[in-house]
Amino acid sequence: MPSLAVRLRTGPEQVHGQVQVKVQEQAQAQVPEGPAPAGPQEQAERMVSANAPVFHPSRKEQGALPSTLPTPLPLPTPLPSSMPPHQPMPLGDAIVSTPLAQRLIDWPLLLGGLALPEASRQLLNSMVGLRSLRQGAAIYRHGQAPTHLYAVCQGAAGLGRNRRGRADVLMQSFQLRRTVQEGHWLDLHTAWLGCTHELDACALTTPTLIMEWPIHLARPWLTAQPDVVMALMREMAAQVHIFNTDLHDLLSKNALCRVAGWLMRRAGPHTRFQMDERKRDVAAQLAVSAETFSRMMRQLEQRGLVQVDGYDILLLDRIALIRLARDH
Structure with missing residues (x-):
């Protein structure tokens, strides 16, 4: 009987211990190996760290670290393709x-x-x-x-x-x-x-x-x-x-006709444009001096064909300019 009492007192504890061990083994079996899945913030930090430049020391610098190591940015630097339109x-x-x-x-x-x-x-x-x-x-x-x-x-x-x-x-x-x-x-x-x-x-x-x-x-x-x-x-x-039109104009048309032709080509389908060139450069294209070019522009303005405000030019009468440009 004494031995039976000992077995009765120790039996439930052993059973409880065996159940607890089995529960722990099952819990460990359900946990996957490796690190826990990262959250969104941690994934972003890993992406930045992976894209950060890595220092590779040369043979002379083996064992020595640079004085300042590059620190990862909080967000990746955008590529030129992602620049905003403005x-x-x-x-x-x-x-x-x-x-x-x-x-x-x-x-x-x-x-x-x-x-x-x-x-x-x-x-x-x-x-x-x-x-x-x-x-x-x-x-x-x-x-x-x-x-x-x-x-x-x-x-x-x-x-x-x-x-x-x-x-x-x-x-x-x-x-x-x-x-x-x-x-x-x-x-x-x-x-x-x-x-x-x-x-x-x-x-x-x-x-x-x-x-x-x-x-x-x-x-x-x-x-x-x-x-x-x-x-x-x-x-x-x-x-x-x-090229052929410019050469023909230089050989057969006077300065005023050449200036009118240049205005029509420069404006294209628009009635207003701003000169990107210097006046002396435009004059050189038309084989006239800068003073002659300014004088021709004043004549066109006096005729009511154009309006000039510095480098801003407004075509007031495109039809008259076309006729003038075609005149020989």
């Missing part, structure tokens, strides 16, 4: 960004109204780069071998000659021959001829946004794009037409 591009080197190109490049305008399929447009945007320049910054220089096709997406660019060459970094001695507004190509023929650029190109406004299309990417893609090739040929023909 924020301008940073000035300087070209940026290759498909979303940025999709927002800033008007391909139908550059290709004479050609509507590209979405896949072709996306591929084009992935091939090109965008460069934002200050006024006077060089786009390319004469004598330089062409590596890109260039187009103006915003602002204005000028074609001419820099008398001091590469020594004039800001093109202060630049003599303008032709202005290229946004939505137009700078030089479409040089790249296909295999020769060097005949003129310098520089930005006329701040900022001027230039699209750069590498030739080594354009050539193979265009071999399978006959519609785009035809559009580029039409744009090239339009440039040749402008």
Whole structure:
């Protein structure tokens, strides 16, 4: 009987202990191995830490840490493609960004109204780069071998000659021959001829946004794009037409007719525009002096054809200007 009493007193405790052990084993079996899942805040911190720059010491610096280690930012730095529409591009080197190109490049305008399929447009945007320049910054220089096709997406660019060459970094001695507004190509023929650029190109406004299309990417893609090739040929023909018209005007028209023709070309479909060029540069394009150009503008204003307020010009009678421009 004593032994039975001992067994009765100790029996429930042993059973309780066995049940408790089984419960703990089951609870441990239900908990997955590894760290607990991170919450949203912890996941964001891990993303930032993963994107933070890592210091890799050279052989000379093995065992030594830098004096200041980069600290992770609270949020990742946004890419240029995520910039808000009102924020301008940073000035300087070209940026290759498909979303940025999709927002800033008007391909139908550059290709004479050609509507590209979405896949072709996306591929084009992935091939090109965008460069934002200050006024006077060089786009390319004469004598330089062409590596890109260039187009103006915003602002204005000028074609001419820099008398001091590469020594004039800001093109202060630049003599303008032709202005290229946004939505137009700078030089479409040089790249296909295999020769060097005949003129310098520089930005006329701040900022001027230039699209750069590498030739080594354009050539193979265009071999399978006959519609785009035809559009580029039409744009090239339009440039040749402008050159021939300017030459004809210089040889056969007086200064007043040339100024009227320049006003119509510069205004395009608009009745008001602002001059991006200096008056002496426009005068050089028209083969007149700056004083003669100012005198011709005053004559047109006295006739009631234009209204001039500094560099802001309003066309009051487009029909009369067209007739004057066509007069020989």
